Structures are given as C-alpha cells and as structure tokens.
Amino acid sequence: MVITTKDRRDELREALPLVLAQSEPVEVLVIDDGSEDGTEDMVRREFPQVRLERSPRPLGLIAQRTRAAGLASSPILVSVDDDARLVSPHTVAQTLEDFDDERIGAVAIPFVDVRTKTTVRQEAPDRSGSWVVSSYIGTAHAVRRDLFQEVGGYRGELVQMGEEPDFCLRLLDAGYVTRLGRADRIHHLESPKRSVPRIVELGRRNDLLHAFWNVPMPYLPVRILKVTLHSLWFAVAWRQPWAVMRGLARGFRDGLASWRSRRPVARVTYRLDHDIRKEGPLRLELVVPRLRGVRSE
Numbered sequence: 001m002v003i004t005t006k007d008r009r010d011e012l013r014e015a016l017p018l019v020l021a022q023s024e025p026v027e028v029l030v031i032d033d034g035s036e037d038g039t040e041d042m043v044r045r046e047f048p049q050v051r052l053e054r055s056p057r058p059l060g061l062i063a064q065r066t067r068a069a070g071l072a073s074s075p076i077l078v079s080v081d082d083d084a085r086l087v088s089p090h091t092v093a094q095t096l097e098d099f100d101d102e103r104i105g106a107v108a109i110p111f112v113d114v115r116t117k118t119t120v121r122q123e124a125p126d127r128s129g130s131w132v133v134s135s136y137i138g139t140a141h142a143v144r145r146d147l148f149q150e151v152g153g154y155r156g157e158l159v160q161m162g163e164e165p166d167f168c169l170r171l172l173d174a175g176y177v178t179r180l181g182r183a184d185r186i187h188h189l190e191s192p193k194r195s196v197p198r199i200v201e202l203g204r205r206n207d208l209l210h211a212f213w214n215v216p217m218p219y220l221p222v223r224i225l226k227v228t229l230h231s232l233w234f235a236v237a238w239r240q241p242w243a244v245m246r247g248l249a250r251g252f253r254d255g256l257a258s259w260r261s262r263r264p265v266a267r268v269t270y271r272l273d274h275d276i277r278k279e280g281p282l283r284l285e286l287v288v289p290r291l292r293g294v295r296s297e
C-alpha cells in the first residue's frame with residue numbers, strides 16, 4: 001500500500017493506524033516528497049513497521065507515485081492520499097477481490113468527501129457485475145503494478161492533477177480497463193493545506209496536455225476547443241479566473257512544445273473512452289469486445 005505525502009505530518013499520523021489495521025496484511029510504503037515539517041522523524045519514531053522512502057528534494061507527488069511502483073513488491077498497488085481514512089478494516093481485502101478478471105487493470109475505490117459532500121464517488125451501481133469507467137480519482141485507487149510500469153506509469157511533467165485520465169487512457173489502449181470498486185467506502189478529508197489556485201492552474205494546464213499528448217486526429221481540435229470552453233466555465237464556477245488563464249496559457253505553450261513527441265492512442269481506443277465517459281459506467285462484457293487488444297486477436 002502506497003501513501004505519497006508532503007508537509008502533512010499530522011494528517012499522515014492519523015491515516016497510518018487505519019492502514020495498518022487492515023484485515024489484509026499489507027506492505028505500507030510512505031513516499032515523502034521532501035517534507036520539511038518533521039514527517040520523516042514522526043514516521044520513523046511512531047511507525048517503525050512502515051517503510052519510509054524520502055526524497056531530499058521534491059520531485060512532485062505524481063513522479064513519486066511512479067517511483068513507488070518500482071520500490072513496492074506487491075503485484076497490486078493500493079494507493080491513497082494522506083488525507084484519506086480507511087475507516088473499514090476490510091477495504092483493502094475487498095479491493096483486491098475486484099481484480100477478478102484479467103482485463104481489469106485498475107480499480108476506483110469508493111470514497112466520500114466527508115467535509116464537503118455526502119455523495120459517494122467511484123462506487124459500482126450494483127454488485128452483480130463489473131462496471132467500467134474512464135478513469136479514477138487518485139485519492140483512492142488500485143492498479144496492477146506490472147501493467148502500471150508497462151504503460152509508463154504517470155508522467156512526471158504533469159506535477160499534480162490530471163495524471164489519472166492520462167494513465168487510464170493509455171491503459172485502455174493497451175487492452176485493460178478501470179473498474180468501479182465495491183469495497184467499503186474511504187473517507188476523504190480534503191486537506192485544508194491544499195492550494196486551490198495551484199490545483200486550478202495545473203488542472204487546466206494538464207487537461208490540455210492530456211489532449212495534445214493522447215487524442216488522435218481528427219478528434220484533437222474538437223477536444224482542445226471543449227477543454228478551453230470548459231476551462232472558461234471553470235473560471236467563473238470556481239472564482240479563479242487568473243489561475244485558469246495561467247493554466248490555459250501554460251497548457252498551450254507546453255502542449256505545442258511537446259508536439260513532436262506526442263503518441264496519440266488508437267482511434268478505436270479514443271472512441272471507446274469517449275463512449276465510456278458519455279454513457280458510462282458500462283458493463284465489462286460490453287467493453288471487452290471493443291478493446292484494442294481483443295479486436296486484434
């Protein structure tokens with residue numbers, strides 16, 4: 001089990017006992033992205049059974065999650081944020097059971113933003129089958145470690161925000177899906193230390209980079225237009241116009257600069273992802289015949 005953290009010592013202190021209390025024995029790996037608040041000393045002193053890897057300088061939480069895949073030994077990586085609480089001791093065991101088909105490459109674990117909403121996110125509509133979604137939210141998810149590394153993990157250039165849909169689209173292109181979980185819900189506390197302007201700016205930038213890097217022609221111009229228009233709505237809804245403008249400017253600049261290195265997914269993959277986003281969640285048996293790997297068999 002992986003937790004990436006930076007300067008959230010007290011929140012991590014609350015999260016770790018619940019992780020260690022899981023009914024399924026887990027290796028707990030904490031990746032400290034250069035914290036300066038005593039996180040390292042706290043973990044080593046209070047949780048000696050936890051494996052701690054600290055970077056002397058920050059690399060970004062996205063890069064650290066990719067690094068964690070190379071350090072962990074488990075075939076399934078269960079990852080939560082330091083402000084997530086595994087209030088049930090069975091969440092990990094139940095999540096592992098959700099990898100019951102070889103085409104399932106990732107599981108979106110159910111959670112609730114308990115400080116702001118009561119809506120349950122990432123939960124399967126029923127327990128009778130496997131339900132496929134386009135992506136997961138990083139605060140609560142699990143992936144097959146070999147597939148994660150095979151498709152290249154998360155791209156560190158994203159820094160923060162938007163790594164999940166980028167990875168899941170590449171995973172789908174490789175012939176594997178993201179499933180909605182059936183585990184007991186995680187409580188997500190949404191740390192007050194989050195910088196909203198930074199999150200908004202990076203989110204707008206990274207949505208554009210996702211398009212520039214992954215969307216094939218002739219769909220790319222339409223996707224860029226949609227992202228731009230949605231970002232303008234975002235500026236009003238979140239009352240962050242300058243953060244949105246900075247994010248869009250950086251997204252177009254960085255996207256055009258990386259044009260020659262872009263590797264778009266296959267058109268069939270992009271159309272399938274589009275349908276999952278618009279019509280989903282979809283049952284696994286309806287998605288598998290449309291997977292790129294299956295179509296070529």
